[in-house]
Amino acid sequence: MNDTTWLTIADLEKQFAGRKPIMRKLTLLFIQTYEGFPQQLDALVQGQDLPAFTRELHSLKGACASLGAERLCARVAELERALKAGTATPAQTIAALVSFWPDVMQNAHTVLQGLGD
DSSP states (O other), rough: OOOOOOOHHHHHHHTTEEEEHHHHHHHHHHHHHHHHHHHHHHHHTTTTTTHHHHHHHHHHHHHHHTOHHHHHHHHHHHHHHHHHHSSSSSHHHHHHHHHHHHHHHHHHHHHHHHHHO
């Protein structure tokens, strides 16, 4: 696994005992829900809705954990802790997400494709 690998078929197989239909369904749901996630967070910042921002970040962490994407879950948890501790602003959190989010989505699409029909 390299620095840009956030989600793999092996993660899903471990989490879902190789049940491909649920693996496909949840990977597709993840993509549909989180494809534009940094932009969604930015809209919350623009609307000055910090509680919703924090909830959405926490929901992402849960989604990552549900998929078995341990490395991604740990990175999101790190961002969430920094935000709650006040050591990162929402803008810094978004900037951090933007720095790796294209790789996350590319991984998710690759995994979905690898799972086939």
